[in-house]
Amino acid sequence: MLYFIINPHSRSGQGGAVWKEVERTMISSGLPYKVSYTSYPGHAIRLAAEIPSGTQPEPNLIAVLGGDGSLNEVLNGAHLSPYTIIGYLPTGSGNDFARGMHLPIDAKKALTHIIHPSYTDTLDFGSTTYGNQENARRFLVSSGIGYDAAVCHRINTSKLKKVFNCFHLGKLAYVILGIEQIIRCRRADGTLTIDDEREIPLSDVCFISCHNLPYEGGGFCFAPDADPHDGEMDLCVVTACSRLRFTWILLNTLLGAKHTRCHGVSLIRCHKAAVKLNRPLAVHTDGEVTGFFKEASFESHPHSVRITW
Numbered sequence: 001m002l003y004f005i006i007n008p009h010s011r012s013g014q015g016g017a018v019w020k021e022v023e024r025t026m027i028s029s030g031l032p033y034k035v036s037y038t039s040y041p042g043h044a045i046r047l048a049a050e051i052p053s054g055t056q057p058e059p060n061l062i063a064v065l066g067g068d069g070s071l072n073e074v075l076n077g078a079h080l081s082p083y084t085i086i087g088y089l090p091t092g093s094g095n096d097f098a099r100g101m102h103l104p105i106d107a108k109k110a111l112t113h114i115i116h117p118s119y120t121d122t123l124d125f126g127s128t129t130y131g132n133q134e135n136a137r138r139f140l141v142s143s144g145i146g147y148d149a150a151v152c153h154r155i156n157t158s159k160l161k162k163v164f165n166c167f168h169l170g171k172l173a174y175v176i177l178g179i180e181q182i183i184r185c186r187r188a189d190g191t192l193t194i195d196d197e198r199e200i201p202l203s204d205v206c207f208i209s210c211h212n213l214p215y216e217g218g219g220f221c222f223a224p225d226a227d228p229h230d231g232e233m234d235l236c237v238v239t240a241c242s243r244l245r246f247t248w249i250l251l252n253t254l255l256g257a258k259h260t261r262c263h264g265v266s267l268i269r270c271h272k273a274a275v276k277l278n279r280p281l282a283v284h285t286d287g288e289v290t291g292f293f294k295e296a297s298f299e300s301h302p303h304s305v306r307i308t309w
């Protein structure tokens, strides 16, 4: 069975209008499908959890229409199995999943791939544990602590993205709030433990971002070689740099240039990473902020989620 989970509020309310257009194609296809609409943040987790795993002759396909946040919620609610397949119709403003996977950004084109799947792929996903060890959340794109999460926090609490999205300039909101956080974001000292073995002391941490896919924040390429098929995560660690150098690093990631050569940037490939800091910093998973914490752990779950396009 084909289930649609629609976030009508994605891209500042345009998601509902996009679905109306997409649904015409669905109706004319004659295929059976069910639709649910999200009515509050976190609702897609519950809606996805209500969909049972399919069976071998009849897998269930959950098609998400929304942004990376809605896709993340479905990943967190879905009963992951070889018979649960996730499809994606991007209507967000960041669209880092679609960008990283080279998927069509156009929801109508994406629907063609859902109706006539040409390919299914099994991807890695990551999980982030924060605060007390009971809190965990899955991610498909990236998760981080520090500057990147602080920007997500501002994006989600400020009206700027909504206003800019009306003029199709959502990306500019990320840039403006990103600059604001270069000036205001707090930093911390601590340690980073890689794969339970190697402990790295950290001072003046700007952020630590853990990637399954290369881009986050609407196109910042923090981990150019991140591959969701390799069973590992790519960590981008940025420490001890002036605001000017930090701006230069961010510009490099946005323009696709080599930020990895900049002083203060390290890229580490691993299965697990644990961060301990001396003050709480914001933590995000796929752009959804979970809170401010001193400790966060990230882990890769190889080949665990089926996607179609």
Ligand SMILES: Nc1ncnc2c1ncn2[C@@H]1O[C@H](COP(=O)(O)OP(=O)(O)OP(=O)(O)O)[C@@H](O)[C@H]1O
Binding pocket: 007, 008, 009, 010, 011, 012, 038, 039, 040, 041, 042, 043, 065, 066, 067, 068, 069, 070, 071, 073, 091, 092, 093, 094, 095, 096, 287, 288
């Ligand atoms: N009906 C709703 N009303 C308000 N918020 C909602 C509703 N449905 C979902 N949400 C929340 O909206 C947030 C953002 O949604 P989503 O990521 O789909 O779109 P976006 O913000 O436009 O895209 P992007 O994350 O790519 O910038 C999610 O955190 C989700 O929980």
